[in-house]
Amino acid sequence: MPINQELRVGIAGLGAVGKTLARRLDDGIFGLRLAAIAVRDPAKAADTVAALKRPVPLVTLAELAEHADIVIECAPAHLVAEIAEPVLRAGKTLIVLSCGALLDRMDLVDLAREHGGQIIVPTGALLGLDAVTAAGEGTIHSVRMITRKPVRGLLGAPYLVDNNIRIEDVVEPIRVFSGSAREAAKGFPANLNVVVALALAGVGPDDTQLEIWADPELTRNTHLIEVDSDAASFSMSIQNIPTENPKTGRITAQSVLAALRKVRSPLRVGT
Numbered sequence: 586m587p588i589n590q591e592l593r594v595g596i597a598g599l600g601a602v603g604k605t606l607a608r609r610l611d612d613g614i615f616g617l618r619l620a621a622i623a624v625r626d627p628a629k630a631a632d633t634v635a636a637l638k639r640p641v642p643l644v645t646l647a648e649l650a651e652h653a654d655i656v657i658e659c660a661p662a663h664l665v666a667e668i669a670e671p672v673l674r675a676g677k678t679l680i681v682l683s684c685g686a687l688l689d690r691m692d693l694v695d696l697a698r699e700h701g702g703q704i705i706v707p708t709g710a711l712l713g714l715d716a717v718t719a720a721g722e723g724t725i726h727s728v729r730m731i732t733r734k735p736v737r738g739l740l741g742a743p744y745l746v747d748n749n750i751r752i753e754d755v756v757e758p759i760r761v762f763s764g765s766a767r768e769a770a771k772g773f774p775a776n777l778n779v780v781v782a783l784a785l786a787g788v789g790p791d792d793t794q795l796e797i798w799a800d801p802e803l804t805r806n807t808h809l810i811e812v813d814s815d816a817a818s819f820s821m822s823i824q825n826i827p828t829e830n831p832k833t834g835r836i837t838a839q840s841v842l843a844a845l846r847k848v849r850s851p852l853r854v855g856t
């Protein structure tokens with residue numbers, strides 16, 4: 586790819602994250618150009634698409650790979666494989682936000698390897714994955730995360746429904762889950778992608794431990810991470826302001842924008 590040629594970016598899913606990405610890419614990011622968007626319901630996307638300064642086509646999920654060099658998955662988790670396969674088969678780059686879905690489809694990593702493509706899991710609504718991956722160059726002894734969310738950020742999660750855990754009327758914080766990142770990805774597929782990103786950066790989904798609390802007093806999605814390794818011990822926490830989707834923090838889209846900006850930047854900071 587010649588250095589002065591713009592990379593084309595495709596967006597799969599125009600929800601809380603996708604809309605922000607579309608607007609910000611349309612505003613301009615050095616070396617990149619918004620090239621196509623795939624949505625479920627074109628009528629719902631019409632206003633956002635019409636407001637773009639440089640119009641882009643609405644295409645199917647399968648067509649994104651023909652239109653883009655980098656495709657961003659910001660759609661429901663069950664669509665990850667459908668979005669990923671054509672992109673990786675074409676040797677292109679896929680940015681995955683619903684990364685919990687990758688745990689059952691690690692064959693997609695093999696597909697990327699086979700065709701020279703790449704899957705990027707951005708830091709998303711979390712922080713510090715640079716430090717976790719650096720610690721992984723040595724020996725990590727433990728990774729633990731405690732997530733506290735407002736009740737509306739957890740409602741409807743399959744784990745709560747299957748275990749008959751009612752949180753609608755709680756008046757004080759309750760712990761609703763304690764287990765591994767792998768179990769959390771199954772039980773909270775739309776709420777805890779962050780712990781899967783942490784697991785993939787560090788000690789894997791079976792050894793990354795998580796507690797989830799529903800807290801009626803909270804307005805932000807908060808994550809506290811504790812890592813112990815032979816190079817450093819560190820604690821990190823983040824309090825995410827929700828978007829129009831109460832499950833998703835504002836910083837999620839900004840994390841993708843930061844990752845995109847690095848693709849062509851002559852100065853790159855952080856790992």
Ligand SMILES: NC(=O)C1=CN([C@@H]2O[C@H](COP(=O)(O)OP(=O)(O)OC[C@H]3O[C@@H](n4cnc5c(N)ncnc54)[C@H](OP(=O)(O)O)[C@@H]3O)[C@@H](O)[C@H]2O)C=CC1
Pocket residue numbers: 597598599600601602603623624625626629646658659660661662664681682683684708709710711774775776778779782830832833834837
């Ligand atoms: N890794 C991380 O740190 C984080 C990951 N996430 C994950 O990122 C993903 C996106 O989050 P968010 O933007 O908040 O989610 P939203 O629910 O706001 O948006 C998802 C969008 O995908 C659309 N969609 C549904 N089916 C299709 C289809 N067949 N083709 C194209 N688009 C479709 C939906 O449309 P419609 O509404 O019309 O059905 C909706 O607009 C989620 O899976 C979420 O769990 C979120 C936060 C942090």
Ligand SMILES: O=C([O-])CC(=O)C(=O)O
Pocket residue numbers: 710775776777778779780806807825832833834835837
């Ligand atoms: O994990 C997620 O998918 C989202 C999340 O916790 C947040 O936005 O804080």
